[in-house]
Amino acid sequence: PPPPTPPHVVMLASPGAGHLIPLAQLARRLVAEHGFAVMVVTLAGLSDPATDAAVLSSLPASVATAVLPAVALDDLPADIGFGSVMFELVRRSIPHLRALVAGSVVGSAAAIVCDFFGTPALALAAELGVPGYVFLPTSISFISTVRRVVELHDGAAPGEYHDLPDPLALPGCAPLRHGDIPDGFRDCADPVYAYVVEEGRRYGGADGFLVNSFQELEPDAAEAFKRDAQNGEFPPVYLVGPFVRPSSDKDADESACMKWLDRQPAGSVVYVSFGTGGALSVEQMVELAAGLEMSGHSFLWVVRMPSTDGLPYSMGASHGNPMDFLPEGFLERTSDRGLAVASWAPQVRVLAHPATAAFVSHCGWNSSLESVSSGVPMVAWPLYAEQQMNAAILTEVAGVAVRPAAAASGGGDGVVVPREEVAAAVKELMGGEKGGAVHRRARELKEAVARAWSPDGASRRALEEVASKWRNTVHKQR
Numbered sequence: 001p002p003p004p005t006p007p008h009v010v011m012l013a014s015p016g017a018g019h020l021i022p023l024a025q026l027a028r029r030l031v032a033e034h035g036f037a038v039m040v041v042t043l044a045g046l047s048d049p050a051t052d053a054a055v056l057s058s059l060p061a062s063v064a065t066a067v068l069p070a071v072a073l074d075d076l077p078a079d080i081g082f083g084s085v086m087f088e089l090v091r092r093s094i095p096h097l098r099a100l101v102a103g104s105v106v107g108s109a110a111a112i113v114c115d116f117f118g119t120p121a122l123a124l125a126a127e128l129g130v131p132g133y134v135f136l137p138t139s140i141s142f143i144s145t146v147r148r149v150v151e152l153h154d155g156a157a158p159g160e161y162h163d164l165p166d167p168l169a170l171p172g173c174a175p176l177r178h179g180d181i182p183d184g185f186r187d188c189a190d191p192v193y194a195y196v197v198e199e200g201r202r203y204g205g206a207d208g209f210l211v212n213s214f215q216e217l218e219p220d221a222a223e224a225f226k227r228d229a230q231n232g233e234f235p236p237v238y239l240v241g242p243f244v245r246p247s248s249d250k251d252a253d254e255s256a257c258m259k260w261l262d263r264q265p266a267g268s269v270v271y272v273s274f275g276t277g278g279a280l281s282v283e284q285m286v287e288l289a290a291g292l293e294m295s296g297h298s299f300l301w302v303v304r305m306p307s308t309d310g311l312p313y314s315m316g317a318s319h320g321n322p323m324d325f326l327p328e329g330f331l332e333r334t335s336d337r338g339l340a341v342a343s344w345a346p347q348v349r350v351l352a353h354p355a356t357a358a359f360v361s362h363c364g365w366n367s368s369l370e371s372v373s374s375g376v377p378m379v380a381w382p383l384y385a386e387q388q389m390n391a392a393i394l395t396e397v398a399g400v401a402v403r404p405a406a407a408a409s410g411g412g413d414g415v416v417v418p419r420e421e422v423a424a425a426v427k428e429l430m431g432g433e434k435g436g437a438v439h440r441r442a443r444e445l446k447e448a449v450a451r452a453w454s455p456d457g458a459s460r461r462a463l464e465e466v467a468s469k470w471r472n473t474v475h476k477q478r
């Protein structure tokens with residue numbers, strides 16, 4: 001007889017490398033360690049296709065990929081905001097997902113996994129009679145924020161919205177000041193707010209949540225969710241992270257940054273990067289450059305094109321040479337101890353390199369986990385999305401970061417972190433008393449990550465628990 005088809009997991013990734021990268025890692029583990037066939041489904045239109053392709057091409061051939069056909073979005077109001085467009089894109093793509101699933105894996109489907117923005121897929125999963133899970137590529141505390149939004153609105157009159165309290169108290173998380181609440185949750189008049197409320201209302205319909213975090217990073221928040229699952233108040237939440245892309249890219253070793261790092265003394269370099277979407281204003285780039293220069297420390301800076309529209313991010317492919325925006329003579333003056341590279345560095349390798357001592361970071365969750373996994377402490381410099389909240393977790397819960405006061409506001413409102421603050425934060429992290437404590441915490445958490453993935457580690461066991469539930473589903477279908 002032909003070998004039985006392996007059970008299929010269909011994973012829907014919302015646009016953006018920061019969403020796709022950890023989802024791809026989850027796919028890799030499900031195939032390699034749990035015997036599933038996985039199909040990663042992406043959406044056309046809002047992410048850079050070349051970046052998506054680069055992420056997907058690193059996956060084993062046994063992970064199938066599909067891109068859903070484009071959907072029209074031109075009827076949306078121009079000022080609706082990027083988050084709302086994301087929600088609409090995914091919602092409108094569900095019929096295409098239904099057709100894809102019906103045409104390929106029905107009968108052997110073990111689960112449908114969507115991420116934040118993708119929860120309309122939970123209704124599709126229910127319709128097809130397969131488990132529907134949500135993969136959160138961010139902190140467990142983020143789920144608490146969404147829950148609070150829904151709590152605030154259930155009971156209110158339909159269509160009536162309220163701002164979250166300030167500060168926002170969340171179980172096991174530092175109280176969030178208004179500015180640290182994720183974008184889209186901060187102001188109930190923002191068009192995206194209604195989408196967040198809807199998103200949160202769908203959470204109760206999930207069979208479970210997979211979160212790219214680990215017990216020892218957010219221990220009290222994890223406990224709170226465990227209690228809620230036991231009491232039947234919320235679906236089970238499995239901490240299955242951190243997913244960090246293995247550094248298998250051979251070309252990376254040949255890159256200018258790795259060769260440069262090889263020549264630097266151990267623990268001497270400050271790595272500076274704002275992720276795949278973060279963008280500084282031209283003025284902020286100048287202050288950052290001056291601050292790095294003032295700090296006297298060595299640095300490796302991934303320079304991206306500045307933002308010209310006042311927003312702290314830019315999406316899609318960018319054109320132009322970001323180096324043109326550095327201050328006059330900066331590269332020459334710092335050539336003996338600094339390297340600036342345009343747009344991209346092999347970050348996981350950079351963070352794992354012995355020369356790298358600290359990370360000035362936008363606190364994207366993937367970057368944060370990569371830093372923690374390498375034991376590298378951070379200067380938290382959040383820009384947008386849920387990065388301010390991540391910064392609060394890293395600084396106040398995990399204790400692996402210092403945060404310049406001016407970096408608290410996120411940069412979207414024209415606040416510039418002055419050079420003195422940049423230099424002071426770097427110096428503190430590289431030699432100050434607080435910096436020492438943060439370094440020690442980073443080393444402890446690096447060990448905790450290793451434990452989480454050890455044969456009997458918590459993240460490994462959590463994923464196995466989910467996998468065995470999924471296998472049973474297929475068993476019952478057959």
Ligand code: UDP
Nearest residue numbers: 018275276277302344345347364365366367
């Ligand atoms: N990344 C990288 N090189 C760069 C910039 C980013 O390899 O120069 C990777 C980084 O390692 C991480 C991801 O891109 O895995 C960025 O995800 P994150 O959640 O940190 O931030 P986002 O880009 O979504 O803001």
